[in-house]
Amino acid sequence: MKQQRPGTARSTTDGLKLHRHLVRSGDGVRTVITLRPGTHARFSTNRFHNTWHVLSDDHGARLLARLLWGLSYQARPGTVVYIDRRFLVPNPFDADPADSIVLVPGWCSGFDDDLARQLKGPFSQSNPAGTVRWQTFGLDRTLEPAATDAWWKGYRHREHTSRIARRKGLLVLAPGTAVEARALALQAADLDTSDRFGTDYFYLDRWDRGHDGEVQVFRRFRPMVNVAAQARAQVLSRADAPRDPATLRWAVWDEAEAVRGDAHLRIREWRGSGYQLGRAAAVLLAHAKVTTLDELADLGAVEAYRRMRAAGVKGLNREMLWAMEGALTYRDRRTISTERRRELLAALGEEPAAQPIPRRHRAAPHRRAPRRHLR
Numbered sequence: 341m342k343q344q345r346p347g348t349a350r351s352t353t354d355g356l357k358l359h360r361h362l363v364r365s366g367d368g369v370r371t372v373i374t375l376r377p378g379t380h381a382r383f384s385t386n387r388f389h390n391t392w393h394v395l396s397d398d399h400g401a402r403l404l405a406r407l408l409w410g411l412s413y414q415a416r417p418g419t420v421v422y423i424d425r426r427f428l429v430p431n432p433f434d435a436d437p438a439d440s441i442v443l444v445p446g447w448c449s450g451f452d453d454d455l456a457r458q459l460k461g462p463f464s465q466s467n468p469a470g471t472v473r474w475q476t477f478g479l480d481r482t483l484e485p486a487a488t489d490a491w492w493k494g495y496r497h498r499e500h501t502s503r504i505a506r507r508k509g510l511l512v513l514a515p516g517t518a519v520e521a522r523a524l525a526l527q528a529a530d531l532d533t534s535d536r537f538g539t540d541y542f543y544l545d546r547w548d549r550g551h552d553g554e555v556q557v558f559r560r561f562r563p564m565v566n567v568a569a570q571a572r573a574q575v576l577s578r579a580d581a582p583r584d585p586a587t588l589r590w591a592v593w594d595e596a597e598a599v600r601g602d603a604h605l606r607i608r609e610w611r612g613s614g615y616q617l618g619r620a621a622a623v624l625l626a627h628a629k630v631t632t633l634d635e636l637a638d639l640g641a642v643e644a645y646r647r648m649r650a651a652g653v654k655g656l657n658r659e660m661l662w663a664m665e666g667a668l669t670y671r672d673r674r675t676i677s678t679e680r681r682r683e684l685l686a687a688l689g690e691e692p693a694a695q696p697i698p699r700r701h702r703a704a705p706h707r708r709a710p711r712r713h714l715r
Contacts, residue, residue: 349380352402354476356410359468366454371419373472374465375427379403382562383423384438385511386431392504392511392553394441394544395431397561398533404555405529407443409476412521417448422459432564434592435572439511445521446503446514456508482522483529495523500546504553513544513553533559536674571595605659607667608633624660627651633667641665642687649691661688 361372375381381403384395396404407421421443428438442459444451482491501516502524515521527542538560544553558564575581575591582588597603598620606618617625617633628647630636636644641664648656661684662673 349378350399352381352399352406354406354480356403356406356474356476358472358474359465360470360472361465362469363455363458365458366452367450368418370455370458371416372459373419373421373474374424374468376471377426379427382427382429382565383441384429384431384565385441386433386436386438387506388433391551392506392544393431394511394513394553394555395438395561396555396557397559398531398557400561401528401531401555401557405525406474406476406479408515408521408525408528409479410474411443411445412515412518412525413475413477414445414448414518419449420444420451420455424459424465426465429562429565430569430572432558432561432568434589434596435565435568436589439506439509442510442512444512444514445518446501446516447518451507451512451514453508456510456512460509479525479529482526488526488530491526495519498523502545504544528555531555531557533557567596567599568592571599574599601655602659604655605663605673607636607663621663624648624653624656627653636664637668641668642684646688658685 357376359374359376361374363370363372381400382396383400383404386393386395394404411419411421423441423443425440428440430437440459442451442456481487498517498519500520502514502520503516504511504513506512515524524542524544531540531542533540539556539558541554541556543551544555545551572588572592572595575588575595582591594603597606603618603620604624605621607621608615609618609621610616615633617631617636622631625631625636625644625648628639628644628651630639630644639647641661644664645656645661648660659673662676662681665671665676665680665684666673
């Protein structure tokens with residue numbers, strides 16, 4: 341089977357090369373479109389807050405936009421796009437395995453259990469029936485700001501009919517109309533993780549006392565996956581590793597903070613019957629003579645940070661200051677405004693000048709004069 345060339349592995353342009361497979365199911369032969377081996381993009385899935393999530397990074401979102409836009413022009417019934425396990429990674433939160441993803445044009449193709457079993461079972465990807473050029477006519481032009489605004493004005497009052505559900509171990513996304521597939525594609529292409537949160541998302545279906553699905557991307561998607569996988573391995577290696585899936589997830593989340601080295605930034609932690617200082621944060625705050633949340637509130641984030649800085653706490657940085665301010669004001673540290681951060685730094689004062697490290701002057705080693713051989 342042909343591999344992607346290294347120069348095109350990251351390509352998300354018009355005319356993307358994809359593989360075509362023919363799969364026989366109960367109602368005839370289906371055409372299954374897959375990514376080519378070597379494609380750089382990676383995806384994951386998970387179920388959280390009663391919502392299915394398709395997870396990736398900015399690159400994966402751009403590729404997903406191409407797939408959805410090209411699917412919107414699919415006129416041949418029985419064609420689906422299949423993102424199989426070769427392009428999946430564990431989810432970036434607790435490293436649970438991901439489900440393969442199927443994009444179905446709901447206006448001209450169905451998806452039954454027989455096809456799902458084919459994709460999960462005997463379906464072979466080693467011998468594709470051919471290669472196709474995935475055309476995305478008009479996507480680049482529509483992504484221009486003025487064209488995007490005009491497109492959404494025409495789409496504004498349309499009814500959402502997309503559906504997302506798990507079927508036979510596959511996560512199936514089925515836009516109800518071709519125009520709706522293009523709407524999803526434009527939202528995927530518009531995702532941007534450049535803000536301070538490093539994440540962005542959009543919903544895949546209409547509001548009905550909640551959403552069944554969303555696409556969410558993270559700027560540090562792959563490092564997050566690596567951290568989650570390492571944390572899960574460490575938790576499962578323990579003799580008392582939890583067997584209950586929910587308890588395991590909590591344990592992996594806690595271990596992931598330790599792996600990232602930011603467990604101390606959890607200032608407020610629920611334990612027993614109320615909130616207390618986080619365990620790792622309490623170790624650092626002990627240098628400031630702070631043992632409870634009430635004592636931290638009385639002292640204030642700035643003074644607590646000043647005391648820890650005077651005590652020479654290793655690894656102390658401004659993230660700890662933002663974390664304490666967030667805990668005292670019941671906010672995420674990343675939501676603290678730039679103006680408030682400046683106020684905190686002004687109250688904190690200048691950082692003490694770093695003391696130069698004294699250098700030890702070592703005497704040059706004594707070298708013996710070379711021997712002269714007598715002639």
